[in-house]
Amino acid sequence: MTEFGYQLxxxxxxxxxxxxxxxxxxxxxxxxxxxxxxATVKAMTMDMVRSTGAQIVLGNTYHLMLRPGAERVGRxxxxxxxxxxxxxxxxxxxxxxxxxxAERRKITERGVTFxxxxxxxxxDLTPERSIEIQHLLDATITMQLDECLKLPAxxxxxxxxxxxxxxxAARSKEAFTAREGYGLFGIVQGGIDPELRRRSAExxxxxxxxxxxxxxxxxxxxxxxxxxxxxxxxxxxPGDRPRYLMGVGKPSDLVGAVLRGIDMFDCVMPTRSGRxxxxxxxxxxxxxxxxxxxxxxxxxxxTSDCPAARxxxxxxxxxxxxxxxxxxxxxxxxxxxxxxxxLMREMGVAIEEGRAEAFAAAFAEEQALGDx
Ligand SMILES: Nc1nc2cc3nc(NCCc4ccc(C(=O)O)cc4)[nH]c3cc2c(=O)[nH]1
Numbered sequence: 114m115t116e117f118g119y120q121l122x123x124x125x126x127x128x129x130x131x132x133x134x135x136x137x138x139x140x141x142x143x144x145x146x147x148x149x150x151x152a153t154v155k156a157m158t159m160d161m162v163r164s165t166g167a168q169i170v171l172g173n174t175y176h177l178m179l180r181p182g183a184e185r186v187g188r189x190x191x192x193x194x195x196x197x198x199x200x201x202x203x204x205x206x207x208x209x210x211x212x213x214x215a216e217r218r219k220i221t222e223r224g225v226t227f228x229x230x231x232x233x234x235x236x237d238l239t240p241e242r243s244i245e246i247q248h249l250l251d252a253t254i255t256m257q258l259d260e261c262l263k264l265p266a267x268x269x270x271x272x273x274x275x276x277x278x279x280x281x282a283a284r285s286k287e288a289f290t291a292r293e294g295y296g297l298f299g300i301v302q303g304g305i306d307p308e309l310r311r312r313s314a315e316x317x318x319x320x321x322x323x324x325x326x327x328x329x330x331x332x333x334x335x336x337x338x339x340x341x342x343x344x345x346x347x348x349x350x351p352g353d354r355p356r357y358l359m360g361v362g363k364p365s366d367l368v369g370a371v372l373r374g375i376d377m378f379d380c381v382m383p384t385r386s387g388r389x390x391x392x393x394x395x396x397x398x399x400x401x402x403x404x405x406x407x408x409x410x411x412x413x414x415x416t417s418d419c420p421a422a423r424x425x426x427x428x429x430x431x432x433x434x435x436x437x438x439x440x441x442x443x444x445x446x447x448x449x450x451x452x453x454x455x456l457m458r459e460m461g462v463a464i465e466e467g468r469a470e471a472f473a474a475a476f477a478e479e480q481a482l483g484d485x
Pocket of ligand 1: 205206207209327328330332359360361380381386
């Protein structure tokens with residue numbers, strides 16, 4: 114199986130600073146992947162996404178197979194061409210989105226069948242078809258098809274879904290076309306049960322993948338439960354492959370997960386929140402809908418290099434949000450993505466300098482200050 118040549122550049126206890134090469138460019142870790150579900154990072158041009166320092170973006174098999182269709186994107190040259198993003202793209206495999214978005218869903222050994230949330234049409238998604246779709250999209254990193262359970266769930270359900278996902282992992286690898294600079298990631302399942310998580314991690318390692326995702330989290334469990342599951346999972350993942358925590362999260366989730374050995378993240382939070390008037394800053398989130406900003410001439414963060422954080426007054430941002438102006442979504446999304454990238458850059462430096470825990474403590478203190 115082709116390797117990405119993951120290099121561990123520095124560690125600080127369980128925290129890792131790494132780098133790996135892909136067919137579409139290098140990825141420095143820890144890293145955050147902006148979510149580009151329907152071949153767009155909502156409210157952003159890809160040049161603006163690049164300006165934040167993002168190296169890799171996420172796309173979704175579920176959305177793109179429904180609209181505009183995987184074969185169509187393939188005929189048009191793949192996702193990089195379609196959305197004009199030359200960098201790496203990771204695509205999720207569809208299972209999670211089927212369970213959270215589609216109707217009339219049915220899971221069998223063979224795969225999942227569901228009705229589109231767009232037009233009700235019936236669709237079939239097997240591990241093999243998901244791999245084929247991601248190949249047509251020309252995904253740099255392909256995800257296996259898996260079953261992600263909503264928590265809480267009975268242990269026997271966690272075990273059944275974990276074992277099914279392991280069988281689907283083997284079928285995904287069988288169907289994947291190995292190419293230099295491309296990779297397939299397995300996804301660890303097992304709910305919050307340490308023994309199931311270990312069995313899943315060891316089972317995936319026996320099959321062998323270019324990277325390993327921790328799935329089944331960020332599904333409503335408290336942060337402490339997510340962290341405890343990471344403590345029970347990461348030690349059983351190979352140290353020389355990237356580790357990706359799916360769907361996570363808010364800034365404090367990222368900091369705590371990096372300390373526990375996670376390298377890659379994706380979450381709709383910075384983009385979704387940007388469209389609802391929320392700004393992420395080093396002093397916590399600022400709700401620009403709040404009338405207290407109406408006369409405030411200060412920018413969100415004059416120390417930031419992000420034009421959205423440095424050049425516009427809170428009064429102006431409040432006005433845009435209250436007026437429902439499109440520019441509100443653009444500027445707040447830009448600020449939020451830039452903040453997430455800045456957090457990853459600063460964590461990487463802290464790990465290189467052996468002060469990751471001190472950074473995490475200072476981060477928590479500054480966030481607790483709240484906005485001035
Ligand atoms: N294949 C696969 N994909 C996943 C995607 C996920 N995404 C999440 N959580 C997203 C949580 C989430 C949802 C919405 C918002 C918001 O609106 O801000 C923020 C976070 N957990 C996830 C788990 C899996 C998984 O096991 N397997």
